[in-house]
Amino acid sequence: MSSSKAWRWMHWLGGYGAGGGRRLALTRWFAVVGSLAIGLFAIGMSWLMSSFLATRMLTRDAEISRDFVQSIVNIQQVAGFFRAPTVAPEPSVVEFFAHVAAMPDVLRANVYAPSGRVLWSSRSELIGKSFAVNDELDRALKGRVVVNQEDEDDEAPKAEHQGLAKRSIGFVEDYLPVFDDRNHELIGVIELYRQPVALLEAIASGQRLIWWGAALGGLVLLGVLVAFVRRTEGVLQAQQQRLLEAETLAVLGELSGAVAHSIRNPLVSIRTSAELQREIAGDADEVHGEIIRNVDRIEHLVRTMLTYAAEPADHPQQADLAAVLREAAQRFEPELRQQGKRFELQLAANLGQVSADPVVLAQVLNSLLANAAEATGAGDQVSLRAEREGRQARILLSDTGKGLEAAQLQDIFKPFFTTKPRGLGLGLPLARRIVLRLGGEIAISSELGRGTVVTLQLPLAGAAP
Missing domain, CATH: 3.30.450.20 (PAS domain)
Structure with missing residues (x-):
């Protein structure tokens, strides 16, 4: 085997990533090793059963012949x-x-x-x-x-x-x-x-049945075990991803705890000074307003880092879903319309409440709406719809913006991955983390040039089955 073929074989078995790092490849290794082990076991058992069948049937036939001959000996004396x-x-x-x-x-x-x-x-x-x-x-x-x-x-x-x-x-x-x-x-x-032609044919037929049964049974067993191992591998990969996320959170916790107080105090001073200057001298050039907006943006980034690293509250709260959605819409609708974008809000009646901190849930919606605002241009539309489906609330946030490539969708929930030049890459990971803590689900579908749809499924608090 050439070195290039050997490398391709080891690459398939070992699951080396594009960067050369080793990733989990339990299913592939089990498929190879399991096939060999089950194949050898099936062959061994088939040979033993075939030999036993032939020996037992021939011996039994001989015993019957012995009894027949013995009876003739007795009769003929x-x-x-x-x-x-x-x-x-x-x-x-x-x-x-x-x-x-x-x-x-x-x-x-x-x-x-x-x-x-x-x-x-x-x-x-x-x-x-x-x-x-x-x-x-x-x-x-x-x-x-x-x-x-x-x-x-x-x-x-x-x-x-x-x-x-x-x-x-x-x-x-x-x-x-x-x-x-x-x-x-x-x-x-x-x-x-x-x-004994008939007997030998019956033995051969039984042996063929044993071999075919062993082959089929081995394939079924291998398929079931590979499916089980594949499911186990998925669980292990998910746990590995959560472990990496936990390590990232630990770094974020240390980072955010170290810089939050150092940043927030100067920000308060800068924002207060800008507000005073705007009240005293006016703000015809929108200079002070721009300062205030950038200060708020920095404050939002710091708060995002702190929220992402924080553990869930010990005492769960309840939030009126419709009220949180309206509040988020009221915050973003004026800005979107000022930029020449259309905004649509559709809320079903009796949405109910969800077991979540209203501030944290608002953080999720604000992050998603901010992404939609940045992904759309003048003339595009952002829609926020919510409806009730049994014991869950379904929230759809869609836009007709530039959309995402398929390769970007695979990494969209990874911390620090972003398609924006000034983003931290924590908005969507934060939203996903919060939604999963609430027992819900989040999914994103997008097509380049046709927009993006974010779907949230949240369990309602105290909903009847």
Whole structure:
């Protein structure tokens, strides 16, 4: 793998940002590691279940054959032949051999004495022979049913396999111990070479079902876990964002606490002097008015910083939503109309009250209306509408101004992010922080050149379900 490909792979897994900083990529890592782990587990379990299915079904089939052969031994009373075999077996023994050879799917049948010598075989040339190495026969001579499946690709065939034609699906060896029904003594072993086509097809079908089920189950499990981890990753990212916000607030708290008193005292003096000069000498050139407006703007910025860093009050208050909206409109409407902009206010009846400090709620509306005023030009319109929706109040603040780019919308609520040359970038983060504290929601949609819409959802105090 080339260095560039390796870097792209690590970039995808590690989630490196554009600035080179590492960001959380839990879902990607889990998707890779989880796929490997679940895949290996599914393969292992499928192999175990397939092997168990084949072994269990072949063993059970051999046990049924053993019971059938044992019943023939009991009916034909051939135990004496096993103890003292003769060159010319009795008719009952010959009939026993015929029944064994005629069993379904049997390719060859061998009858072994307890010594391991072949007493009878459907291939006459094997009668009387003994085979030195036959582990399956040794286990069967201890009274156990033994099954051995031979595939067509198996090499080094056993000596007793001579004369067996190769078959496309192989064959199964069943070693069936038989006992004397009177004293339950082992008298011999019946070896059957069988090709149970229907049974092998059923086993293959079951194994395919196991493999497909394991694959499907693994995919479903992986999908569910990835969805869970993705949700967890979202929560962690939100917590990380809140942690960064808390760190920012700590810096703001220290900064605002250090400068607020130092700034406000000179501001009071400057504003008072400007007001006195305007009363004494007049203000034909609007110089003193401009000073007063800039002082108020600085005071507003300081108050914004203090409000953003402050914790919510221990004793929640209630605010008349309609009254707060009208007060905000009365403050901004004259200024907007003076700038040649249209302003529209629409309030539904019985808006009710919200659990919020009226001053803090007014701060949110003032910040949003100030943004709308700065984003619009002469001839544009700013609209403020509010209505009641069940247990919530819905506030829409829209403008027909210049709007925002999609990239700017992603960072609009980050502290100190601003599109204004003289802004602090705290107005919208402050509004969002306050709205979330009130249990509400805030959303902004905008399109470049077509304006912006800010939607506030606030829970009403004491509203009936």
